[in-house]
Amino acid sequence: MKQALLFSLVTLTLTLTAPLSDAQPVGPMGGPPRGPKFSGAMNKLFGDNSAFSAKIEMNIQEAGRDEKMTIPGTLAFHDGKSRFEMDVAETKGARIPPQAAAQMKAMGFGEIAVIALPDKKLSYMIYTGMESYVESALSDDEAAGPEARFKMDSTELGKETVDGHPCTKNKATITSDKGVKHESTVWNASDLKNFPIKIQYIEDGKNAILSFTEVKFDKPDAAKFVVPAKFTKYGSMGELMRGVMMKQFRGGK
Numbered sequence: 001m002k003q004a005l006l007f008s009l010v011t012l013t014l015t016l017t018a019p020l021s022d023a024q025p026v027g028p029m030g031g032p033p034r035g036p037k038f039s040g041a042m043n044k045l046f047g048d049n050s051a052f053s054a055k056i057e058m059n060i061q062e063a064g065r066d067e068k069m070t071i072p073g074t075l076a077f078h079d080g081k082s083r084f085e086m087d088v089a090e091t092k093g094a095r096i097p098p099q100a101a102a103q104m105k106a107m108g109f110g111e112i113a114v115i116a117l118p119d120k121k122l123s124y125m126i127y128t129g130m131e132s133y134v135e136s137a138l139s140d141d142e143a144a145g146p147e148a149r150f151k152m153d154s155t156e157l158g159k160e161t162v163d164g165h166p167c168t169k170n171k172a173t174i175t176s177d178k179g180v181k182h183e184s185t186v187w188n189a190s191d192l193k194n195f196p197i198k199i200q201y202i203e204d205g206k207n208a209i210l211s212f213t214e215v216k217f218d219k220p221d222a223a224k225f226v227v228p229a230k231f232t233k234y235g236s237m238g239e240l241m242r243g244v245m246m247k248q249f250r251g252g253k
Contacts, residue, residue: 036210038075038082038116040142041174041182044150045196051078051219052195054212061207069093075212076220083224085113105129107244115225118143124227125237132232134240141176151175157185162198163213165189193217 036042036058046052058071070093073086088110104110113126121143126133157169167187174182184201188194192215199210227233234240 036084036208038077038084040118040138041150041176041180043080043118044152044174045172045184045186045199046077047188047194047196049077049193049195049217050080052215052217053077053220054215056084057211057213059209059211062205067093076224078220078222078225080118081225082116083113083220084116085111087111115227116142117225126227126231127240130232130244131228131230132234132240132243133227134234134237141178141180149177154186160187162187162189163211165191165197167197168194 036056053074053076056073056075058073060069060071061067069091071086071091073084075085076083088104107130109127109129111128113124113128115124115126116138117123118138121138121140123136123138124133125136151174153173153175155171157171160167160169167189170186170188172184172186174184176182182201184199186196186200187198189197195212195215197212197215201208232243234243
């Protein structure tokens, strides 16, 4: 019975935490994704706001379906580097049984942090409760480069108020040096240095909306973008899960 429960949790965890560089920002409706990617073209949307922290909520809806998924978290950003943190138990609409979420938290999979370092073309999926992490390579499109690498064209669509902030609604088209285009609708708050407090885009047939609150323009602590030295590094999710299973079986859990 214990082995069967562990196997189910391992399968669920693999669904929730596919490596950042191997998947799109939006995951399957059967389970929450890793959250949004903050690198490459996405960074261009923040304009001159090179250092900030904020609460963030990602809402996802697949085309033709009423079901929505909500992923709350926090974001720290500095010169292209980012750290997104989320708690699996706070994700809504993911069809995760409460007992499974509790077991995941007990095993150390509940709290996840994703660090993206475009300048090094690396990302880290960190499980703070397990003091473990998986290192992945960022694709060329996700990695940072010279400013000329991405070109952004913006068209004003009107004026709107979002969460009490006066905003200019823009259609933003970002084109990479390889001709790859990324389109989104962005609400830039005039009272927050034109910060994009709301970003909407469609990818793989899914509508994604990012909403930012409690935006602070202080420079985040450099430690936010470094994996603690005592944490154990794994080369893949499969390797990490094998390590977890061995520990659980040896502990009789």
